Amino acid sequence: MSAHADKQPVVLLTGASGFVGRFLQKRLQGEPVTVRTLQRPQHDLLQAATLTAPCQGIDTVYHLAAYAHVNQAQVKSLYATNVDGTANLLQAAIAAGVRRFVYVSSILADPAYDQPRTAYGDAKQRAETLLQATHAAGHIEVVILRPVNVYGPGMKGNLMTLLRLIRKGLMPPLPRFTQTFSLIGVEDLCQALLLAASCPVGSSAPVYLLTDGEVYQIRALEQAMRQALGKTQPAWATPRAVFYLAALALELLGRLLPINNAPGLRSYHALARNYTVDSKASQRDLGYNPQSDFYRELPAIIADMNGRGHE
Template sequence: MSKKILVTGATGFLGGALIRSLCNLPGTLVVAPVRNMDGDFPEVVSKVYIPSIDSGTDWTESLSGVDVVVHAAARVHVVDEDSAQSLEEFRAINVQGTLNLARQAVQAGVRRFIFISTIKVNGETTPPGCAFLADDIPKPVGAYAISKYEAEQSLLKLASVGAIEVVIVRPVLIYGKGVGANFQKMMCLLERGVPLPFGAVSNSRSLVSLENVIDLIETCIDHPSAVNQVFLVSDDNDLSTTQLMRRLITYLGVETWLIPVPVGLLMFLTRLMGRRSIAQRLLGSLQVDISKNQQLLGWTPPVSLDDALSLTVQHFLDARRS
């Protein structure tokens, strides 16, 4: 039996890759809401023009005949995300926009709503050797995380009255082919042979490859035990910042000096420079326990961390050469 899936965030890192993967599933029809109808998608994808996502968006055409919604679109960054004004800007898209889509999905007879949230709903850091669980009490910090948590709660309220099935997925840092932002910057620095002061960092951080996130989402599309559940997702192989950089150096095939600067000194210097959030990501720990995925869904990451990192670096090098 065929199924029709609407994926928001179609031009994003995760949404675009998810659409390409779904197109390879037999009997699957994919709908992609887009702001630019000239976007590059497989021919089988049905594009629908949606200029913006907020409380007033009309999803009628997009939701016609849809069985499952995967909502990956979100407002993810503004310069001053902790201001009161910023929180309202996040809420306009991440809360009101999400709830508007979900309510219209209910009216359209959509069976399941998969919401791509963030690990930041659990919190920013974990003590060494400890890990977040999917059912921990959330402790979101910052406007973005708060807005995603509020969206989760709104969706679960809809689910609690049987209006629609909801699945919430909270990924950690996603990397993979075409990754940008800080992960790409790290690879650029390492490729150029820039000495970096991260040779003695013993933290533990969970990462997740694009392939593994997509595989979990595809599992949640039909799995009966996914209904109204929250899942964390990682590669289930945590690394320190030093270990990650050394692996990347190996796959890049370069020689780069990682200077063993004491972590306490690094923390002091980065805070002095006003880069506390960067220090937290590079020096602090953030681990997740994904055992719930195995217990409820029989799911474990199909792609190993080393294979995924190798593919990520190869794609990065190929793009640089071309």
């Protein structure tokens, strides 16, 4: 297929089967573009030669595919996919004359939001550095998005773990954490991605921080989850030291067993530190206008969780 044959731009979406990718593909199908996706195993980010054909005739690449947080044994694979795989796709896009490369990074690419430093955050930063250098050299237009944690039906990560444990009655009340943090809805992220395909760029690749504009406290989210699930919020709170020791034990277990995304110290730090991100500049410059917040999306998230039969 080609852009000329279809008389409309052709875009390439990687990570189409992932949480955000599924939503973005649906949104793109409502736009005046033809959507092409990478199909495994014939298209492999680690096999550069397999990326040549998918990039032919492409106007915009939306690069969402990535290894997320993994256990210690899989760090090598994380760097290979998130750094080398991005480099391979970038080179294929340049060779094919692609106009723009939209990269979904993470707020964790900034070390200020990733303490202690994780392999995931470091790999995202390395990929960003490569992309920025390529943009500065004039080889291809690059736009980098740094969303905070993304929520929505089918989400993964710490909030989904918390929701599932509360539903099962296995989650003791959280400590009295008072820290605040930011989130973003998956539909809002998709809105920003579409805008990133056509926003103006200068000599430096723009980097947009993305949130839904709200400020959250984990205790308030916990209470909302319990209420939505028909669970009573206990009057007591788990002592912080006890919660930390439990997280430490899970961390050690995750290092010993091949458990992807095992909760542990990373989860503890995510809950126990300030994580508020100001995205007003991104909203102004990108023209992005968030429409959702976690509390309004919670019923749909729970309905999806129940429909998937998470146990």
